[in-house]
Amino acid sequence: MSQAAAASKEHPTPASAAKDSGKPKIVVLGSGWAGYSFARHLDYKKFDVHLVSPRNHYLFTPLLPSTTVGTLEFRAIQEPARSIKGVHYYQAEATELDPATKQIKCKEAFTGMEFMVPYDKLVLAMGATTNTFGVPGVDPKNHVYFLKQLTDARMIRNRLVECFERASTPFCSAAEQTRLLSFVIVGGGPTSVEFAAELHDFVRGDAKRLYPDVADKVSVTLVEASHQILGTFDSALVKYTMNLFQKRHVNILTDNSVVGVKDHKVLLADGNSIPYGLVVWSTGIKPVDFTAKLEIEKVRGRITVDERLRVPALEGVYAMGDCAAGKDKALAPLAQVADQQGRYLAAALNRGHEEPFKYVHLGSMAQVGDYQAIVDWHGTRVKHGSLNGLLAWAIWRSAYWTKTVVRC
Amino acid sequence: MSQAAAASKEHPTPASAAKDSGKPKIVVLGSGWAGYSFARHLDYKKFDVHLVSPRNHYLFTPLLPSTTVGTLEFRAIQEPARSIKGVHYYQAEATELDPATKQIKCKEAFTGMEFMVPYDKLVLAMGATTNTFGVPGVDPKNHVYFLKQLTDARMIRNRLVECFERASTPFCSAAEQTRLLSFVIVGGGPTSVEFAAELHDFVRGDAKRLYPDVADKVSVTLVEASHQILGTFDSALVKYTMNLFQKRHVNILTDNSVVGVKDHKVLLADGNSIPYGLVVWSTGIKPVDFTAKLEIEKVRGRITVDERLRVPALEGVYAMGDCAAGKDKALAPLAQVADQQGRYLAAALNRGHEEPFKYVHLGSMAQVGDYQAIVDWHGTRVKHGSLNGLLAWAIWRSAYWTKTVVRC
Numbered sequence: 156m157s158q159a160a161a162a163s164k165e166h167p168t169p170a171s172a173a174k175d176s177g178k179p180k181i182v183v184l185g186s187g188w189a190g191y192s193f194a195r196h197l198d199y200k201k202f203d204v205h206l207v208s209p210r211n212h213y214l215f216t217p218l219l220p221s222t223t224v225g226t227l228e229f230r231a232i233q234e235p236a237r238s239i240k241g242v243h244y245y246q247a248e249a250t251e252l253d254p255a256t257k258q259i260k261c262k263e264a265f266t267g268m269e270f271m272v273p274y275d276k277l278v279l280a281m282g283a284t285t286n287t288f289g290v291p292g293v294d295p296k297n298h299v300y301f302l303k304q305l306t307d308a309r310m311i312r313n314r315l316v317e318c319f320e321r322a323s324t325p326f327c328s329a330a331e332q333t334r335l336l337s338f339v340i341v342g343g344g345p346t347s348v349e350f351a352a353e354l355h356d357f358v359r360g361d362a363k364r365l366y367p368d369v370a371d372k373v374s375v376t377l378v379e380a381s382h383q384i385l386g387t388f389d390s391a392l393v394k395y396t397m398n399l400f401q402k403r404h405v406n407i408l409t410d411n412s413v414v415g416v417k418d419h420k421v422l423l424a425d426g427n428s429i430p431y432g433l434v435v436w437s438t439g440i441k442p443v444d445f446t447a448k449l450e451i452e453k454v455r456g457r458i459t460v461d462e463r464l465r466v467p468a469l470e471g472v473y474a475m476g477d478c479a480a481g482k483d484k485a486l487a488p489l490a491q492v493a494d495q496q497g498r499y500l501a502a503a504l505n506r507g508h509e510e511p512f513k514y515v516h517l518g519s520m521a522q523v524g525d526y527q528a529i530v531d532w533h534g535t536r537v538k539h540g541s542l543n544g545l546l547a548w549a550i551w552r553s554a555y556w557t558k559t560v561v562r563c
Numbered sequence: 564m565s566q567a568a569a570a571s572k573e574h575p576t577p578a579s580a581a582k583d584s585g586k587p588k589i590v591v592l593g594s595g596w597a598g599y600s601f602a603r604h605l606d607y608k609k610f611d612v613h614l615v616s617p618r619n620h621y622l623f624t625p626l627l628p629s630t631t632v633g634t635l636e637f638r639a640i641q642e643p644a645r646s647i648k649g650v651h652y653y654q655a656e657a658t659e660l661d662p663a664t665k666q667i668k669c670k671e672a673f674t675g676m677e678f679m680v681p682y683d684k685l686v687l688a689m690g691a692t693t694n695t696f697g698v699p700g701v702d703p704k705n706h707v708y709f710l711k712q713l714t715d716a717r718m719i720r721n722r723l724v725e726c727f728e729r730a731s732t733p734f735c736s737a738a739e740q741t742r743l744l745s746f747v748i749v750g751g752g753p754t755s756v757e758f759a760a761e762l763h764d765f766v767r768g769d770a771k772r773l774y775p776d777v778a779d780k781v782s783v784t785l786v787e788a789s790h791q792i793l794g795t796f797d798s799a800l801v802k803y804t805m806n807l808f809q810k811r812h813v814n815i816l817t818d819n820s821v822v823g824v825k826d827h828k829v830l831l832a833d834g835n836s837i838p839y840g841l842v843v844w845s846t847g848i849k850p851v852d853f854t855a856k857l858e859i860e861k862v863r864g865r866i867t868v869d870e871r872l873r874v875p876a877l878e879g880v881y882a883m884g885d886c887a888a889g890k891d892k893a894l895a896p897l898a899q900v901a902d903q904q905g906r907y908l909a910a911a912l913n914r915g916h917e918e919p920f921k922y923v924h925l926g927s928m929a930q931v932g933d934y935q936a937i938v939d940w941h942g943t944r945v946k947h948g949s950l951n952g953l954l955a956w957a958i959w960r961s962a963y964w965t966k967t968v969v970r971c
Binding site for chain 1: 575577578579580619633636638643645646653654671672673674676678725728729731732733734772773774
């Protein structure tokens with residue numbers, strides 16, 4: 156008897172999960188793009204669906220940077236996991252998989268109580284977490300924040316306002332003002348670029364109006380380890396964005412990285428340091444603990460799946476989104492990949508078809524502030540090319556906002 | 564030399580406050596209805612205006628209950644203190660008044676640093692705080708919250724959702740579910756009634772949809788020390804509201820009060836106790852520390868003012884809003900009183916007129932849920948009478964929402 160199965164003697168199964176509904180029991184781990192999209196599209200009349208996730212909402216991540224400065228409200232970009240029809244939801248973290256008895260061990264979010272959920276089919280969609288590469292001092296206590304969850308965005312917004320308030324207090328020294336209003340962004344991907352853009356709009360708008368005495372002391376620094384920002388985007392768009400940011404006096408440091416955070420200072424690989432009031436850390440991802448602990452075949456930490464998203468070694472187990480990767484071709488950890496995989500697998504199970512998953516790239520977008528955006532259609536079926544400026548922003552806005560704001 | 568003046572040797576004056584602008588220096592304490600309305604209407608071309616308040620925003624308090632369940636967003640009902648044109652704002656608490664040297668000692672909100680602000684004219688508009696009448700256990704740590712500030716409303720919203728989530732966890736006992744979903748409201752004024760109404764709408768709407776298994780276990784109890792709720796309202800409206808709440812199974816306990824909060828239980832004066840998941844405490848007001856410490860004439864703890872809102876014993880000092888009261892007639896601590904006083908005093912100083920303040924009662928309103936409200940015009944110039952139901956709700960909504968939502 157395996158360890159997990161033994162544990163099931165101590166750890167009960169919720170009545171809702173133990174009940175035999177006469178339908179195959181499908182358990183989904185994760186409420187991100189992949190898990191949410193899968194659970195929403197799965198036919199609950201055919202399947203008994205159970206969703207386990209420590210986060211009780213799905214998050215429309217592309218608009219997360221817009222909430223940090225108040226362009227959008229936090230609630231506008233989330234959807235409760237419980238709102239998916241026909242799904243049993245458990246606010247809990249999966250801690251152990253027992254493929255022999257086909258059970259998942261879970262830890263309840265509030266009470267810490269452990270319980271077992273049995274499955275016929277299991278869908279692994281736990282996503283990934285931000286990678287700090289072991290750099291010491293990356294901690295909200297030091298005002299260094301990720302930008303992946305709503306709580307992150309809320310902390311960033313609060314700290315941002317606090318920096319301006321503190322800099323505006325009487326007797327705040329010029330050096331301290333400069334430090335408080337020094338905002339450092341680590342990582343040069345789309346999330347970083349969009350946060351820099353929102354920050355720019357905020358400083359030129361609200362901050363200039365509310366903190367006129369200090370708004371011109373703001374400095375923004377973006378640190379990127381490789382030789383350019385927006386690595387996956389078309390080079391013309393990268394150049395366009397670089398020019399735009401240079402005009403705005405965003406200090407872009409490429410071929411450099413943060414090796415430590417200490418005493419309100421970011422320490423750089425080149426030996427320099429930057430005093431800061433706020434750091435946003437967005438430097439790529441790493442597997443969550445549950446994925447890391449799984450002793451199965453992986454591709455750079457991501458669970459290996461076949462062309463139908465099945466995990467070869469585990470019967471009835473699928474994986475998708477950021478925690479999974481094809482053996483031959485690892486797709487980028489993008490929202491649109493996860494979303495399409497969720498829809499694909501739901502359709503495959505609903506209809507019982509056995510066609511392989513095919514990813515359709517819809518292009519890459521990022522808004523860059525001042526009602527401007529960049530859109531990259533390379534690699535899409537639609538068109539080869541790129542676009543920047545106001546029209547691109549309109550496309551960015553309509554693609555995302557119509558999906559969210561209308562229902563808030 | 565007085566103590567405060569002596570302190571000024573140690574405690575510096577901000578450059579902005581020390582500077583001689585050639586205009587009379589007016590210092591306002593407080594950013595509530597009275598202080599905000601005064602500062603907004605004062606002519607900054609004639610006066611050098613300085614606003615001191617620990618709260619960096621003005622709050623549209625009548626809509627605060629609506630934010631607790633998400634009907635309105637928090638940001639929609641606030642306005643930054645810094646947005647008032649021509650006003651120097653200090654996020655600080657006034658701690659000491661020295662009328663001899665005409666200075667106010669302040670404590671900076673972030674650093675705790677103490678500094679002095681000199682004045683030619685001083686306007687006291689610190690408001691009041693919630694009165695707990697010394698009842699032990701009234702503390703957010705025990706999930707007992709006031710409903711006076713944005714932070715209160717945010718804590719209530721978070722706790723409310725947590726109660727439903729906890730009650731929905733597997734293995735939550737029936738007794739624990741009943742406790743978690745028992746919501747107790749202490750005090751029977753308009754704020755309490757409106758919170759009960761919002762709670763009702765939330766339970767019937769979102770909660771029923773998201774937590775269908777537990778929504779019918781919700782109980783709401785309102786405890787009022789006097790013999791009826793909504794003491795200041797017309798008796799027909801009170802009866803209407805009582806009937807409405809009885810239909811909704813809101814348990815109204817009059818002639819009873821809370822004498823303690825312990826072990827997730829509210830202890831009542833009649834010896835009974837109520838297990839709870841959340842308590843909202845709204846039982847009237849008491850002076851803030853600064854007011855309590857002032858050794859001047861008061862009316863039931865409120866600073867005595869004459870018919871022009873002057874504090875008789877202190878030259879150049881005015882008081883208004885919840886912290887002030889006329890010697891012969893103490894107006895109720897209402898938003899509309901404070902708002903009118905702020906406008907009146909600004910106009911009096913702008914134009915130099917010496918007419919007395921005259922309060923114009925515009926009626927009392929409360930929304931009671933299900934798109935219904937009560938409006939009481941007794942004591943107004945417009946009309947003697949009252950109204951309830953949908954039309955009243957439309958009046959309530961248009962009176963308040965048009966002032967706020969349009970600018971969010």
